[in-house]
Amino acid sequence: MFDALPHLPATEHPELLGEPVRRFIHLLPGAQVFTIDPALSDTETLCRTYGEDESTCGNCVIVRGRRGEIERTVACLALATTRIDVNRLVRKRLDVRKCSFAPMADAVAESGMEYGAITPVGLPEAWPIWIDAAVAAAGQVCIGAGTRSAKLVVPGRSLLALPNAEAVDQLAR
Template structure:
């Protein structure tokens, strides 16, 4: 394990504190069958007022390079819309109109509206995570995310953050690791 969990006063095994997880996230971890053990996932309690990644990192001394954002994208193929999740490290920008759109084979891709995101995921906006998403959704993960030993990500709630082995995210249902899904933000 890296030093990331030690940055927090108290770190719990995620399955020991399902009260800090959205119901679909807790269910996904309880039914976890990937090669990475489910007890490799941790959770920290946090102030929901600082759930947004930049505010969280500033408040708790975490690094953007070890934090990931998960966003829901709505891709239009013909007359139909399909949802997908996309993950990138917090210091990178997701290429929705280029890499994401092309990878999904869509004519148009954009961030899904907040109400659609909340309804379809069963999670709180500001805490969206790839764990517990509908199994039919593609989960596009920027290749840089899986290289991080432990990545900080949403818990499905605004309160609490998961600490997950980066490589475990590639084990999620529908996961596709994609090179060039995001680019570094300009300094």
Template sequence: MSDTLPEIRAILEASPHAFEVMECNPDLADTAVFCERYGKAPEDSANTILVRSKTGDLKYAACVVLATHRLDVNKVVRKKLEARKVSFASAEETKELTGQEIGGVTALGLPADLPLWIDADVMARKEIILGGGNRTSKLIVDPKLLTDQPMAEVVEGLANPIALSS
């Protein structure tokens, strides 16, 4: 198996769902570049994005959205996080909180008390590609694996399809 983090490997191996670990050149780990280089469909790629409150008590949540969608930060995320303002967590905050690098963040192996919100459209895919917890691997998994994670919740309308320009 590629160099996934040990805790992520353990989650995959303990799961009843099929999975594949794919090696990835770290320079090609960002979603759009990865999909183009490795011939993967963006609609099957799911990004795990850490968000944080900007006002009030500091709160975080991890959101899983398809690469073809945009996270609804200002409405859905803000309301669910119960914050007046929210933003994306920095690369440093993401690394500190999850132990994972931007370009490889995955919904697996996150802190047990971190809310994990999954856009409903992710669950409609047959399989999805997630980061491997680092920039050198990707995980191809059944999206049902996400709902087995602590604090996981499927959220209708968490993200919206990105309008394609003509």
């Protein structure tokens, strides 16, 4: 996966990771990191540039919902070729009347990561992390590293070691 780029053990190269990711990378001992031009960070551009199929990449989105005065936040990770079922499955599991993607400025400020590089590794511990079952079943998946200048390659199942992470069937379609 992205074999044209040199992969390094992520736990041995924290300088390549976003600050919040550094604190939790030890939970993913098999994680590899590779550097990229930040202009190539978006999944579609990255895959097109390196001839990789988008199905090898996972995208993490932050979803917010509200019921009365209570606001709930969840991170959802799905393969880039799928769409997270925000309006049905996520809304129902969050137990909110309405939910949507968190505003970019909020997602960046609260995660401490760069936009377009948000990853489930290092998110606030109060946020549940829902990982689509297809990601958890993937042998390897490319995800953000908290900074647009790097990506992580991790065994899908290893992501379940993150705090508050769980596999969710049909999170994405």
